[in-house]
Amino acid sequence: MHVYSRIDMTPFTLYIQSAAACGPAVGEAESLADLRHIDTLSHHAIIDNDWIPDTSFIPKRTFRRISRLSKMSIYAAHYAIKGFPCDHWGQSIFCSRYGEMQHTLNVLNSVYEADLVSPMDFSYSVHNTGQGLFSILNGDTRPSTVISARYDAIEQALLKAYTQLKSGCEAVLLVYAEDHVPDAFHTLIRSAIEPLAFGLVVTATPPKSSGIALHIQCEPHASVMSITGDHGNAHARDVLQIITAGDGQCAVETERLQWTINAEQVG
Numbered sequence: 368m369h370v371y372s373r374i375d376m377t378p379f380t381l382y383i384q385s386a387a388a389c390g391p392a393v394g395e396a397e398s399l400a401d402l403r404h405i406d407t408l409s410h411h412a413i414i415d416n417d418w419i420p421d422t423s424f425i426p427k428r429t430f431r432r433i434s435r436l437s438k439m440s441i442y443a444a445h446y447a448i449k450g451f452p453c454d455h456w457g458q459s460i461f462c463s464r465y466g467e468m469q470h471t472l473n474v475l476n477s478v479y480e481a482d483l484v485s486p487m488d489f490s491y492s493v494h495n496t497g498q499g500l501f502s503i504l505n506g507d508t509r510p511s512t513v514i515s516a517r518y519d520a521i522e523q524a525l526l527k528a529y530t531q532l533k534s535g536c537e538a539v540l541l542v543y544a545e546d547h548v549p550d551a552f553h554t555l556i557r558s559a560i561e562p563l564a565f566g567l568v569v570t571a572t573p574p575k576s577s578g579i580a581l582h583i584q585c586e587p588h589a590s591v592m593s594i595t596g597d598h599g600n601a602h603a604r605d606v607l608q609i610i611t612a613g614d615g616q617c618a619v620e621t622e623r624l625q626w627t628i629n630a631e632q633v634g
Contacts, residue, residue: 376585379529381569382633383579384538385450388565388607389442391415397446399578402611416547418562430500432487434467436546439564440497441504444542447566456568457536459507461498461544462514462524464600465560467491468548497544519619521606522626525569525583532571542566545600560600565607577634579610584627 388396388405396402419435420442430437440461448456470492477484493499495513502511516523521543528539544564548556573580602619609615609630618627 376587378582378584379526381525381529381532381571381581381583382573383567383581383610384570384574385447385568386566386579386610387443387446387450388563389420389439390561390563391418392561393563393607395420395442398450402607403613405611415562420564425504429504433500434469434491434496434546435562436463436467436544436564437491437497437500439546439562440542440544441501443544443564443566444497444501444540445504445566447542447568448540451538451568456538456540458509458531459498459501459511459540459542460514460524460527460531461495461501461511461542462516462520463494463497463544464515464517464520465545465548465556466494466515467496468552470496472549472551497542501542518602518621519624519626521603522583522585522619522624522628525581525628526585528569529571529583532569538568538570540566540568543603545603561604563600563603563607565610567610574634577632579613580631580633581610582629582631586625586627588623588625 383399386399386402388402393405396405420438422438422442424445425441470488473488474484474492494515498511498513501507512527514520514524514527524541524543528541531539542564545560546562547560602617605617606628609617609628612630613632614630616627616629618625
């Protein structure tokens with residue numbers, strides 16, 4: 368048994384200055400005000416494979432045949448920064464547990480069949496596809512981080528955002544995005560993956576007008592635990608739900624950590 372010292376992380380607070388979200392179950396929300404009009408995050412539309420966000424702001428022929436996941440990532444990032452002065456946000460963080468699984472599967476199938484690998488599938492199969500396309504679209508050369516962290520991708524991204532703010536960034540763009548995984552992985556990933564993306568511009572100081580404060584606490588377990596956790600992304604939906612409501616609490620427990628997030632309306 369591996370034993371870890373019981374040293375709790377100091378709670379920290381992030382202030383959401385701007386936000387956007389999209390997905391079959393939430394539609395399109397271009398701002399915090401739009402998010403507040405979402406009463407519940409419905410599940411009836413999560414299997415809608417035809418739904419895509421409106422990305423008409425992307426110039427035609429800029430990208431060829433990008434996935435719905437990339438479109439959702441770009442949508443969430445685009446409208447999140449649209450609600451905050453672009454010159455005032457620094458680094459960006461994109462997080463996704465599974466990323467561009469379909470493009471990755473296409474590459475693996477081509478290799479298995481000894482066929483030529485599609486350059487498009489190869490280019491779009493990396494985990495930072497959404498971030499890369501967003502930076503190309505905006506000519507953005509600022510540093511960026513892409514996170515895949517199993518159960519607690521959202522929390523790890525929030526923690527990364529806090530460390531960047533403490534290092535001198537005035538504001539940080541954080542984007543979460545997930546889509547269905549290919550059928551080939553359903554025996555391994557038995558939980559439903561809800562297509563969902565949201566973008567947040569967060570700061571370490573309260574907003575001048577109204578906004579949402581996220582109070583985050585992380586406590587390590589005394590030892591490694593056996594977690595037969597959900598392979599889905601219900602927890603990400605929970606985080607968006609308390610942001611949408613402007614209050615509430617959600618928590619996730621991993622093998623080593625217990626995270627608790629509280630939302631509070633400010634301003």
